[in-house]
Structures are given as structure tokens and as C-alpha cells.
Amino acid sequence: MNRQRERAALDGLLGDLRSGRGRALVLRGEAGVGKSALLQHVVEAAADMRVVRAAGVESEMELAFAGLHLLCAPLLDRLEALPGPQRDALGVAFGLRKGDAPDRFLVGLAVLTLLSETAEERALLCVVDDAQWLDQSSAQVLTFVARRLFAEPVGLIFAAREPGEQFRGLADLEVRGLPKQDAHTLLRSVVRFPLDERVRDRILDETNGNPLALLELPRGLSPTQLAGGFGLVEAQAVPTRIEEGFRRRLEALPAETRSLMLVAAAEPTVDPALIWRAAGRLGIPASAAGAAQANGLLEPGTRVRFRHPLVRSAVYSAASPSERRAAHHALAEATDRDRDPDRRAWHLASATSGPDDEVAAELERSAERAQARGGMAAAAAFMQRAAELTGESRSRSERALAAAQANVWAGAFDMAAELLAMAAAGPLDELQQVRVELIRGQIAFASNLGGDAPALLAGAAKRLEPLDADLARQTYLEAWYAALFAGQFAGADALYEVSQAARSAPPPTGRPRPSDLLLDGLSALITEGSAQAAPLLRRSARSFAEDDIPMAERLRWSPVAVVAAARVWDEECWYAIQTREIQSCRESGLLGTLVIWVQSMAVFSAWRGDFAEAASLVAEGEAIAAATGTRHAPTGAVMLAGFRGVEAEAVPMIEAVIADARAANQGVGVQFPQWVAAILYNGLGHYEKALAEAQAAQEAPLHISMWALPDLIEAAHRTGQTVLAADALGRLAEATGIGQTDWGQGIYARSRALLSEGEDAERWYREAVNRLGRTGFRPELGRAHLLYGEWLRHEGRRADARTQLRTAHDIFTAIGMQAFAGRARRELLATGESVRRRTAVTRDQLTPQESQIAGLARAGLSNPEIAAQLFLSPRTVEYHLSKVFAKLDITSRRQLPQALTGNGGKRPMT
Structure with a gap:
């Protein structure tokens, strides 16, 4: 059976590797359809390459x-040559070094570098069979690497029955059953007597061309059973039938052979010494493998390797529970306690039929080690099994709580909920009861950021006050942030109620932490107003921007600190917090947070x-999301589209984001695009629509509603709704007065001028231009010039109006704000000035990623x-730089500063 389509795809991947281009491919198809045979074909065809192989195993998924580790083990002689952070991350992940838990994406970068460096000598092909059974950490790292392959001759081929979510977006190839004629030929090769035509067609139809099913189904059935179709069981699916065929063949083997195969099935390591040590403890002789090899169930050789993964599952499922426990016990005894304590603990757990506190304690220690290596999913699995094996009910509840928390951190929210039920079934002290409530709130917030979380978290915080004051305060801050995100979907008074409860909570037990200042400032803002909150908000924001705060606390609370910085209109502090966290996430490899x-x-x-930098960041965010499988609201893309002002581009994006946020009950997710829509429509001169969107963005009483006030004022003024505009101006005065910064005061002066007359209006417009000119917010400055020019024109001062309008038009055109540039152009035409229609022009042709790499290279990196x-390989960077040099017509890095200055290149983020 030549499998031309599949072989051509695999040969094409090898051709790309030989040309220096990396690629990944997922072979997917049901068990027995021929994926393993295709992998063997590609391995044989890659004789000129280095090949490393691994396979997922169901019992090792935890x-x-x-x-x-299995895939990279042959390459670890290069570990010491990796950059320090990558070397340490990979060493800790593999248990070769001690250290803090590495982020899985830093481990991914280390593996990418390791594979890329290995491929410097000759192309490298990595083959992973049964990828559906990879442990979660391995799957995440390998798919991260697969999405970054580009200019390095590294190939990654996965074979899976049904690839998991991590594999979504990778190129895939479905391996289907054989065509009917080929299937018929294969069936004839194993059934050498005539079959009734109807029985033959039934076999062909039900096996659907699955090669292994066609080979295995006839084994063990007599000619009479086959000829009459009596041996076929209609209700079974193809893989089940294949396993049943293997089981029939197992029954004919000697007992000691079946025992040896069970030991091998229970321990999927490639270390034959371990398997034979365990077999020796069960009294199994070395000759036991012979019968299985002769029967075609084991491959010949010293290693106990199954012919097909379904043989393993057939062996394991055919054994009785007591036989499985005996095999795992022998393996636990044969496993070195010091070198591989976690594997030993897992075998001990599998060998235990009832509660065993000693084994549970071993599993708990394994969970701690797994968490230290960054394997949170593994830590959760160890703790879950530890809870199940704990006899004493109080200890079982405590371990179930710890397992639930670990599952929340691992993103397994359904399992976390089940473990909370286990914990609640036992006796809980008051603190444990509150922790159940707290974890329920964390599940609600982490799973959908919706409206249930604030009340759950606030309730837990209240109950924690007499038990653990510091934990209570942190939980209040979680509840506050959850209420902010849920907005209208948490109830009209949710943020106020959380803030009021937090204000009455006990003070910190020691010196206030930055998060304590943050909680006090934000809760005071809601309950007492801007004047009381301003000093606390400024201090807490400045602390997160500048102070030496432990990384774990910064990662947890910096997003809330950004809200504080924005609320006091502190442009510098907002930028500093973001820059600091981006750098920290890059250095630590925290891609999930970096996005x-x-x-x-x-x-x-x-x-x-x-806009160039914004577009580059949007592209980077999308690349990270694709590499990590992270879903995120495209706030950067929405902002960019709204400011560009192309209605056909922006409106569908805004509507889609609002719909998604409404479905998830995320108030901020609705409010943000509504504010952007108000900006868009004000630029286009659609003031009725702008007013509606700006009013809708007032649903929550914080930073986004505050930002939307100037657009509400402008739209209300243009539509003649003076009372509404005046009311909004009063709220803006309070909102901007909290910070006393040029940004906030410039926005207020511009809005105050719009509702003023005569000399007062001109004085306010001049103040707006002066203040906003000292900030980095050029679009806001452009809008101040535009409104000033429009007012001057209506006052009959055409020459003065032209100066302001021309400045506004130049600013908007240079930025690329097409809607506002068009509005300024129309106003200029109304003054009698002829204006040539212009668009923002980017003189270079660099892609966002090329621009980003060029800027970093110019900075000396x-x-x-x-x-x-x-999060690329050095070879990929080299490839992109060669493209940059060609586009800019230069030959070295030394020419980049001048070339980028002359071609609109962007400086790197600092």
C-alpha cells in the first residue's frame, strides 16, 4: 500500500529540512490506521539527518x-552550552538541577534553542508518536516549539488519534483508511481462503480500510467463523476490535510471558534494565519474552517494545486489578528511590488498593517537586491521588483542598470543583471552609472573568478577617478586581459593596505592602471619592513602577496597579509599570502573562x-497567543482600528469583541470597545452614534468611563444636549482633578473650552494645547488643535483657524488617524484653504516583526x-535580518541607525 498522498507530504517536509527550513506536521487518524508505519517511513527516508523519537504513554500523562525528557535525552550533552536562564530552566524541568519552578515557555525557548543548535551540524527530525498521551507540560512545550520553527532545519512530526487543544493551528494531515481495492488486497493477504462476498464487504465496510484492523481481526478466528461472519461483533468500534484481537492472542501465551508484558505495559520507560529488575522480583525468567516476540506482539531485541500501542493497552486492560497492582509494586521496588522518587511514588500509588497514608505522603512530596519544576498539572495529579489515598478524613480534606488549588493554577477548573466537593465531604475547620469558598471564587474569576466571582471572593474575604487578616485583604483585592472586570454583570453596586467591606477590614498585621496601599486607595476611591484616594493611588502606582517588589506579588497585582496609575492620569507611571512587566516576563519566559x-x-x-509600534505589539501578541494557545481580548487591535478611523475595518471588530464579552459577562470587555467606538464616530462626525456609545461606556464608574467622558461631552455638545454635556464636564472635573497632571488637566481644559464662550473658551483652548503638548498623547493634542480651529472658524477668524486646523491635519495625517484627518480637512476647506488629500505613508516595507528585530539590532542586541x-531561535533572527538588509539596501548592522531613521523604522521599546 503506497500511501502516496501521505508519503508525499512527509517527503515534502524532509525536503524543506534539507533546504534549511523548519516545519511541523500533525498526523491524525484512528488507532491502527497506519500513522506509526508512516512515521517509520519518514524515519527511514531521513537517513541523512539526525533523528530523535519519543512516544506519549497514557500512564505517564501525569x-x-x-x-x-524522552525526546531530548539524546541531546542533553549540549545543555551546558545554552544561555544561562534557558539552561537552568531546562535543567530544573528535567530534575537535573535545583531551582525555582521555571515557566513552561522559558523551557520551550530552551528546547527551541537546543534543537536549533543541534541542527547546526545536520538537519534534525523529531518524531513523536501517540501525542494524544503526552503529559500536558511536554505537549505545551513541544507545540510552542513547533510554532516557532522557521529558519532552522528542524522538523517536528506528531502522530495522534485525536490531537488535543494544544495542537490547534498546526499543519495537520488526516490519515484515512485504505481505498477499498487496497483494503481488499490486504485482507486477501491474511485470509487465504474464499470469503462469502457479503461477509468480505461487511469486513471492508466496518474496518473502513483500517490496516491494523484488517490484519488483526482474522487472527484467532476459525475459517468457519470468518466465512460465515460469526466472529464479527457489530457493536464494537474498530480500535476496540483490534484490542480484542490482541487479547485473544494474549490468552494463548504462557502465564510468565503475560506477566512480563504486563510489567512492560505498566512502565513505559525505554530503560530495559528497570523492566527486567521488576520482572526478576516477580520470578519471571529472561526467556519469557520469546513467545511474545514469536507471536508478533513484541519487537525482537533486548528492549521490551510493543509492536503497536494498542498491544500495550490490550495487555493492561486484560489483566486483573490484583495482577496490575503486583506489577506496579514490583516496578516501585525496582525504581531507585533517590534517582526517580516521583516515578516510584506513582507506581506505589498504583499498587495500592486502599488508603495508605505513607504512600499519600510520598505523593505529596512528589507534588511539591513537580510544582518546583513548573509541572503544575503533574503537581495537581499527585495531590489528587494523595487525597484519594489518605485514610484520616481531616488530612484527606486538607490534601483535597491543596489539590483543588493546584488544579486552579493548572487551569483545570472542572477537576478543581470536584476536589472541592471531596474536601467538603470531610470535617473542615473554619479556615478550611473559607478556603473552599475562596477557591470557588477563584475558579469563577479565572474561568470566565464573569459576574459570579466578586460576591464569592468578597464573602470569603469577610470570613477570613478574624482568621487570617493578610489573606483577607488579598482576597478583597481579588474581589475588587473581579468586580471591576465584571462591571454591569456583577450588579450595579458590586464594586461599591466590595470597596466598603474592604475599608472596614482589619489593617495589615505588619508593614503595609504595596498591595495593601492599592486596596486602600481603590476602595477609598469608590467609597469616599477622589480627594481621599489620590495620595494612596499615587503611592501604590509609583511603588509598582519603581520599588523592589517580589516578582510573584508584582505579577499578581501590577494589572490592578495600572488601573490606579490610569485613574490618577499618571502617564509616566503607567508606561513604567508596563515596561517593567514586559521586561520581567521576557526574562522569565512568562508568555501567558506577557501576552x-x-x-x-x-x-x-x-x-x-x-501606530507602527502598536501594530508591532499587536502582531507580537497574536504570535504569542498562537504559540501558547492563549485566548485574549484583542484590545490593542481594537484601539488601533478605532484610532485609524476606517469604519469598515473598525466596526465589525468592535461589534465582535462586544458580543464575545457580553456572552462571557465581562463588563470591561464590553465597555472598552464602546469607548473606542465613541472615538471612531466622533472622528467621522457621526455624533449621535458617538453619544450613544459614550453613554453606554459609562456603565462602570472607573477608568474607562472616565476616559469616555471627553467623547461624551463632545458628542453631546454637537447634538445640542447641553445639560448632558455640562453634567459630564462636572464629572470630568472631579476625575481629572485627582491627578493634577498635564494629561488629565489638558483633557479637562479641552472639554471645558468646548462648552465655554468668548475669551474663556480661547483661554481654555490655549491651556489644553500647552498642557497636551507636554504629554506623549499626540492624538489628544491633535484633537485640541482641531476643536480650537473649529471654534475659531465659527468665530469668523479664518486665518487663525487655518493655523490650528493645519496643525491638526498634519498631526492626524502623520499618525494615520484617517477619520480625524478627514474632519480637519473638511474644516480647512470651509475656511477657503485648498487641501490636498494625503494619507500616512510608511517609507519602509518592513513587516512588524522585521521592524521589531531591526530596532533591537540597532540598539546593539x-x-x-x-x-x-x-522567543525565536537565533537562526530565525538571522533570517529576518537578512530580509531587513535587503529591503533597506544595506549590508551591515552599522548601517541600521541611518537606514531606519530614513525609512521610518521604529526604536525598540525601552
């Missing part, structure tokens, strides 16, 4: 990085009129340093 900060910085850059910052 062991963090097990599959990755949030990249989006935040994209919003900030767009607001400051740096080496290729490895750029690669580490952007």
Missing part, C-alpha cells in the same frame, strides 16, 4: 515533562499615536539576545 502586557502596551502606544527577547 508526570511533568516525561515525554519531552496581556503586550496588549496593554499596544493600547498605550496607539493612544500616543505610535546580539542575535541570541534578540531571539531570547522575542
